[in-house]
Amino acid sequence: MTIRITAEEMTQRSRDIVHDRKHIEGPMLPILHALQAEFGYVPDIAKQVIADELNLSRAEVHGVITFYPDFRDHPGGRHVLKICRAEACQSMGSDDLADRARRLLGVDFHQTTPDDAVTLEPVYCLGLCACAPAAMLDGEVYGRVDEHCLSDIVGRLNR
């Protein structure tokens, strides 16, 4: 379940996160990772906070956030399932695996199931290329993912 917080609270928590990191060299990515860890996405409201604290324009902050595939502008599902779509996994049938995942979850890549249980994401290499195809569920890795393994992973999600 989602705990709703007010815009003021979100701004304050964003300010604290930025404040703790603004003095390190190259603080932007560590700040964005921390914001996403805190809220599950980088809230729009945080852009102005970062801009003010780092002496940048809001447009520059927006530009950085949108450059990187990791950062979301809205909450994802409770789980994130990433399926590797790069060459080594392709050679072991990851295209079929990707289709199967789409069918099993009933969503396409970059989409979240209607019950907010899981977001399906593509990933371009998990470094598990000698045990392809590979997948990652919330930071946990799986190699040689076949039909059964995928059904097993999806079955264990708290839907």
Added chain:
Amino acid sequence: MTVTIFVPRDAASLALGAEKVATAIAVEIAARGLDARIVRNGSRGMFWLEPLVEVRTDHGRVAYGPVTPKDVPSLFDSDFLSGMAHPLCLGLTKEIPFLRQQTRLTFSRCGVTDPLSLDDYRHYQGLKGLEKAIAMPSAEIVAQVTDSGLRGRGGAGFPTGIKWKTVMEATADQKYIVCNADEGDSATFADRMIMEGDPFVLIEGMAIAGIATGATKGYIYTRSEYPHAIATMREAIGIAREAGILGPSVLGSAHAFDMEVRSGAGAYVCGEETSLLNSLEGKRGVVRAKPPLPALQGFLGRPTVVNNVISLASIPVIMDRGASFYKDFGMGRSRGTIPIQIAGNVKYGGLFETAFGLSLGEIVDQIGGGTVTGRPVKAVQVGGPLGAYFPRALFDTPFDYEAFAAKDGLIGHAGITVFDDTADLLKQARFAMEFCALESCGKCTPCRIGSTRGVETVDRIARGIEPEKNKALLADLCNTMRYGSLCALGGFTPYPVMSAMTHFPEDFAPSPLIEAAE
């Protein structure tokens, strides 16, 4: 005496169930009241055998694999703690042919030690290189690295010593060592294995680089897709700091050096060094024009060494054993060893460190054992998504920077993806363009627009629309991207595309099925 059991903690081992195996072993040890302990080592890099469990015996380490949790009780029943026979027993680990045939210099400890044990690290020759370096003038360290012939293992193959010399000779209030651990190429996992399996060797290599060039601060820029590597590296840095290997006085010397890990955010292009520097600074990961060279104006405009993980992790052995020891391995201008990563549809997939010079055929057929599906090998892509597809006809090409360049390919970060005869090389060429379009930073036109036009052109060829004209157009587009792009993303995407079209023309011919249907 306490028996030591090794169960890897490498991400690939975990992906194949090593955690459950370790738990099952711990349960059996407790239930049977045995005097044994579990060490979580890195991986030996033989992934068809993972999870590979080892037991230390009087005769050496004995390997069992691939072990599943349900095999564990029977291993204990067979007294595997004494290295006894079992259907999964592989004999002495060091005698397994895949390992025995290797020359492990950079990966000498990977899979052998507990990655976070400094005692293990010292026991297996760790810190000897750094100890020698702190007693040397910086110019001599740089000369030794130059003499070793070490070239950038990230893919570009630029001589590491020359880069260091430029930074050493630059004057600045602050210089940096930046480790490029943004290992985004499919088929590569050598950087990940080092960070997870022997993190201290990277710390030692970076400290030596700092001392040699006068840099006191280092960053490892790695991938958010590598959470295990990030965690292990951060823990190792903390241990090294505690032990005085990092900090204001490196091993009690007058040199200061400290470092930290930074995580990227899913952008492949940040593996390009100038894009990486922009990202590290907190900007969009857009490629910078060169000059200025990063060696002179790198991170925050200061002189910066940007080296790949494997380049830096090879430094300690070069400092310890000497330049000529390292240089004596290899061929031509490719000196030393290279960790070849054999991946994809291959029987014996894993990491094989060897001197340069093996032929591609030896690597794929003999060491890799051909495909895991048992079908004929159709193509191998060497060097990641920007590397060329090689047909069997070119399997005599020796693994060497220049030899691969001469065949319109590259060795890149030394990853090899094997494809069987079900692969469609037109589809692979399309993917290369699609990937470039997806990952382009957008700074230069040939890459930003050329990649999208490339996808469209491949699609027209696939549909049989003016195929000869569109093949000529695709070749022309590749030429523009090759020579007009700012960095290797747009510049090298033509390698997979052109090699697919040149070596597998049958896949670019109009599909007879579609013709028949029409």
